[in-house]
Amino acid sequence: xxxxxxxxxxxxxxxxxxxxxxxxxxxxxxxxxxxxxxxxxxxxxxxxxxxxxxxxxxxxxxxxxxxxxxxxxxxxxxxxxxxxxxxxxxxxxxxxxxxxxxxxxxxxxxxxxxxxxxxx
Amino acid sequence: xxxxxxxxxxxxxxxxxxxxxxxxxxxxxxxxxxxxxxxxxxxxxxxxxxxxxxxxxxxxxxxxxxxxxxxxxxxxxxxxxxxxxxxxxxxxxxxxxxxxxxxxxxxxxxxxxxxxxxxxxxxxxxxxxxxxxx
Numbered sequence: 001x002x003x004x005x006x007x008x009x010x011x012x013x014x015x016x017x018x019x020x021x022x023x024x025x026x027x028x029x030x031x032x033x034x035x036x037x038x039x040x041x042x043x044x045x046x047x048x049x050x051x052x053x054x055x056x057x058x059x060x061x062x063x064x065x066x067x068x069x070x071x072x073x074x075x076x077x078x079x080x081x082x083x084x085x086x087x088x089x090x091x092x093x094x095x096x097x098x099x100x101x102x103x104x105x106x107x108x109x110x111x112x113x114x115x116x117x118x119x120x
Numbered sequence: 121x122x123x124x125x126x127x128x129x130x131x132x133x134x135x136x137x138x139x140x141x142x143x144x145x146x147x148x149x150x151x152x153x154x155x156x157x158x159x160x161x162x163x164x165x166x167x168x169x170x171x172x173x174x175x176x177x178x179x180x181x182x183x184x185x186x187x188x189x190x191x192x193x194x195x196x197x198x199x200x201x202x203x204x205x206x207x208x209x210x211x212x213x214x215x216x217x218x219x220x221x222x223x224x225x226x227x228x229x230x231x232x233x234x235x236x237x238x239x240x241x242x243x244x245x246x247x248x249x250x251x252x253x254x
């Protein structure tokens with residue numbers, strides 16, 4: 001059964017629209033499934049996730065899905081992770097909300113994503 | 121672009137026994153429906169991160185470039201773009217019910233064919249016996 005409990009709220013940095021992260025979406029990304037660890041970085045580096053959404057360096061259009069946009073923040077590294085991008089994928093839903101789909105550290109930008117906004 | 125390719129080459133070279141590891145570590149595959157993302161591999165340890173490969177395919181590596189798994193973003197559209205090969209194999213993970221609807225008739229036909237073959241073999245056996253008897 002779908003859970004609509006909102007775990008985190010943000011205001012995205014490009015158009016200043018509200019964004020939600022549903023608890024079930026968050027847990028699915030963090031915990032993965034049986035025999036998998038998901039993306040632990042969303043918990044250990046939640047501040048960087050928030051920064052990517054609220055104060056991104058760059059926003060890119062997803063290459064396949066019009067409703068999905070990728071928000072990037074540069075992370076300068078720590079004892080666990082080297083310097084790289086935090087990528088957060090946001091989706092405009094049919095019921096009018098913008099929700100977080102997934103988030104993770106990535107070494108560089110993938111090909112095919114078009115930059116639609118950047119901080120400079 | 122060139123830098124990305126070099127990075128991917130280095131990752132490949134750092135994992136010469138990947139095939140063996142996939143089998144020995146019993147890598148698993150799962151579909152995160154809510155994020156539309158297929159994950160495969162072993163547990164992703166702290167410090168691991170993704171490197172984009174191509175067309176939504178990502179490889180999860182650690183600091184030592186050891187590969188811990190793979191992921192496919194926008195899995196549904198990936199399957200649409202690659203209806204054969206990898207896409208077909210992934211469709212069983214992404215669309216388990218639809219796949220069941222596909223596999224059940226195949227199993228049914230296989231079962232019917234096997235049943236028919238068994239009937240025919242008994243029939244052949246009978247025919248051979250009767251011919252021999254005559």
